[in-house]
Amino acid sequence: MAKCFSYTATQDSCYRYSFSRAGLKSSTTDLGDGTIMHCWAPKTHNQSKPTLVLIHGFGANAMWQFNDFIAPLKSKFNLYVPDLLFFGDSYTTRPERSESFQARCVAAVMDAQRVSGTMDVMGLSYGGFVAYSMAAQFPERVGRVVLGCAGVCLEEKDMEDGMFQVKSVDEAAEILLPQTPEKCRQLLRLSFYKPPPVTPSCFLADFIEVGNKF
Structure with a gap:
């Protein structure tokens, strides 16, 4: 018998509505070589606001980890919330699996979104490793970095x-x-x-x- 109700799928739909209502749009970028990155981006980028990238950790997708933070942050930042590769709607056919490759893909998405100047980055858990790698690889692009529950020295x-x-x-x-x-x-x-x-x-x-x- 087919399942007629899924709490998880319903909750995911609620998160999508919440992100959209907060002024974010679902955006998919083809980075080439079989790599597709999904990102929630501002419907309108406000040049007077700083840019903040939120990078999730292990989990279903970025919405499940950051939904509660979007509303208090949206008035102060241009928020970009990507799905890391193999989570949400982001994937690649390339063999790379390192956090440095994830970091390069997030940076490429920001370039595709035509975000100029520096960006602040917050990484949670595994996302903290990716944020740390972004700061190391692109010091001219990354300003402030916040690492949450990320043992980068582990x-x-x-x-x-x-x-x-x-x-x-x-x-x-x-x-x-x-x-x-x-x-x-x-x-x-x-x-x-x-x-x-x-x-x-x-x-x-x-x-x-x-x-x-x-």
Whole structure:
């Protein structure tokens, strides 16, 4: 029997409406060589405002992580919110998987949007690594940088020494990109100080199914 309702897909539609209502438009840029980048960009770029790029971490797409921040920031900045490659509507057929390649793609999107001058960049979690790489590769383009929950100085031996509850990058990836309801619950337990006491498996399975389509 076909599923008639998806909470996750419905929530995604609500986020799209919220971003559009905040004055952002969905924009897709073909960077060539099989690389497509999606970005939420201002419907009208105001030259009197500074530019702020919000770079998400692991998750379904940028909307899910930044929706609550768009309204308070839009009056002060020209907001650009890209989907990193392999999240949302961004993808590539090229073999590169590094944060430096992600950073170059975000910078290329900003060039395609004809954003001149410096831009401020905020990166959350994995997005922090990308933001850090942008600042390192394009110091003339990047002004202020904010890194949230991003261990840019982390070394593999830190995991081996027991700094985290996971023992390897592969184990962390299995939790950050869960493929089973139990892995989702593990992510919630590790992410929240007070995780939800009960989360139905059907809800978690729906999130995984819709998220895999992003």
